[in-house]
Amino acid sequence: MDQIGIQHDNFRTAALDELAVALGHKGILTAPGDCVRYASDQSGLHGAAPLAVLRPASTEEVSGLLAICHRHRIGVVPQGGRTGLSGGACAPAGTVVLSTERMTGVIEIDEDAMTLTAWAGTPLETVQEAARTAGLDYPVDIGARGTATIGGTIATNAGGIRVLQHGMTRANVLGLEAVLADGSVISRLGKTVKDNSGFDLKQVFIGSEGVLGVVTRAVLQLRRYVTQSALALFAMPDHDAALKCLVAARQRFGSRITAFEGMWPDYWDFVCHETSLASAPLEGRHGFYLLIEIEAEAAGSEAELEEFFAELFEQELVEDGVLAKSLSEAQALWKVREAVGEVDGDFGHHINFDIGVSPSALGRFCTAADARLAQLPEAGAALKVGHVGDGNVHLLVAHDGSAAAEERIEAVIYALLEEWDGAVTAEHGIGRIKARWISHSRSAEELAMMRGLKAQLDPLGILNPGAVLQAAQDSREGRWRYRANPARELP
CATH class of the missing domain: 3.30.43.10 (Uridine Diphospho-n-acetylenolpyruvylglucosamine Reductase, domain 2)
Structure with missing residues (x-):
């Protein structure tokens, strides 16, 4: 040496x-x-x-x-x-x-202000349970809720299935404390909803993935807790029908829609028929599958979804459907959607793209992606599942496990995404894996601003x-x- x-x-x-x-x-x-x-x-x-x-x-x-x-x-x-x-x-x-x-625990719940203050290392599920004990709810929800921490969800601006109703993490954070690279502490843990006193500095740290500062504490905005919900699975001819269904659902249920999840036939066939990951709740094959959940304000919400299905059926927007009549039936329906987290062993080597486009363009983008992948000898089967209401699709593309295949497939998909003015990451963050592709979603001027901010807050x-x-x-x-x-x- x-x-x-x-x-x-x-x-x-x-x-x-x-x-x-x-x-x-x-x-x-x-x-x-x-x-x-x-x-x-x-x-x-x-x-x-x-x-x-x-x-x-x-x-x-x-x-x-x-x-x-x-x-x-x-x-x-x-x-x-x-x-x-x-x-x-x-x-x-x-x-x-x-x-x-070691920085874990709920510090305070203010029921009047509907806020919860927690340390950054507190698991998301712990925060949710504490809020619900007080008759309130923290609406950010992801599959890793038992392990993911509040600081991590803030650093990545986590999304999940309830974004359509409550927005991503940044919409649910009122106050924040963070430590800069040199040890300086930026602390604004107030509960003020209306605060126009200059720049909203907490937003600098939300979604910055720890490159600008380390989040230590946060004040989270809570919502009222609705204990009941109604859930249905609709089968329809295509994604266009799902968009029309979304418009109709917004008109009928408004902000009561808690989930609006889409599954393409390739994904449905894989988890329900090619593997034992889930059981198919419907017979036959359809062009698109939609899981819709609404808050149940009172008894009769199941009937509301039945009536909604009947209206869509008359308009030929849906072809079949099933309504969850019990907790076990609801869990079985969600099992189909959540099986995406369990496909690795059966699907083999693959790239899991977490990408976003305009919700109105999501169906057409996925069709274009399938066409581009069909021209690639390196690409195997593709599975698509995602959040119809916010334009976020999880595109899983199989390959032979080689670095060359990964490089070629990623280059094609991210180039296509740039053509559609999309986001190379919708809810999982850039991290290190996607850092080399960020220019497909951000202009040279935007990247220069990001680097300038990084240089200002963390010069070394x-x-x-x-x-x-x-x-x-x-x-x-x-x-x-x-x-x-x-x-x-x-x-």
Whole structure:
């Protein structure tokens, strides 16, 4: 090892010693066996075992450890529940992980203001349960609710099945506290709904995936809790019919629509017939399948959906349908939609695209994507399932497992998405996997603004290096720098 490397190793050792003093033995893990499980998230991207796992228990400790890392120019990867699907929590070599697993718990519920204040490491499900105990509800909901943390959902601006009714995470956060790269604390944990006092700085951190600051606490906007719902599955000729159904449903049910989920025939056939992931609730084959759920204000909401189906049937917008008459029947219907999270073993090597276009263009975009994929020898079967009301589709494309196939398929789909003015990520974040494709959704001017903001808040580039805006480490200077043509693997 040359002299530079020796100095660099000594530099890191001094930093880790300083971090150990600041955090205590409960607040830091350094043994390789303890650190390795913090290397990666659920994206499939393989990170490196971090130099250490920092486990602060307060905002003050986050501030102190970031100040140390900033002074020693050590990259820091913030982590919550590590449920991300874009590699945003994967650790590049030579970095430390900042885990919020000790910063957990509901701090306060204000029933009058309908707010809940929680630490960033609190699981989403814990927040939901606490709100419901008070007769209220936190409406952001995703499949990983039991593990995903509030800080993680804020960092990625998580969506889910209830976006149509309540919006994404950023629409449900009233106040926020975050720590910048140098240890400075930005704290505005107020409950004021109307606040036009200058820039809304919390929005800078929501969806920024930890590259601008580390979220420590949040004030969440709660909603009234409706305990009853009605659920139906409609089979229809095509996606156009589903859009017409959405218009009719909005006119009839208004804001009571809690879910409006679409499944294309390729997905339906795979989970219901080619595998044992779910049982088909309907017979025959149809052009599109729609799961609609509404809030049940009172007894009779099931009858409302039956009447709605009858009207659509007369207009030839639906061909068949089934109404959930019990909790078990509702769970069976949802099982078909949620089976997308269980297809990996049966579907084999594939790319899971989380992409968005205008809701009115979603059907036509998927048709165009199928046509482009049909021309690619590298592409295998494709499955499509998603959120009809907000234009978000999860497109799963099988391939032979080679990097060349992934590269070719991604290039084709993201190029098509750019033609349709779409988003390369709708609800899973950019992370590290999609950082190289962000220019397909953002202009050069927008990217310049993002880099400028990053440079202002994190001039050494230590926060989540390589996420969102790709970066590489210059070992001679010990700093992180951004590169124009990033490689696929982590540095």
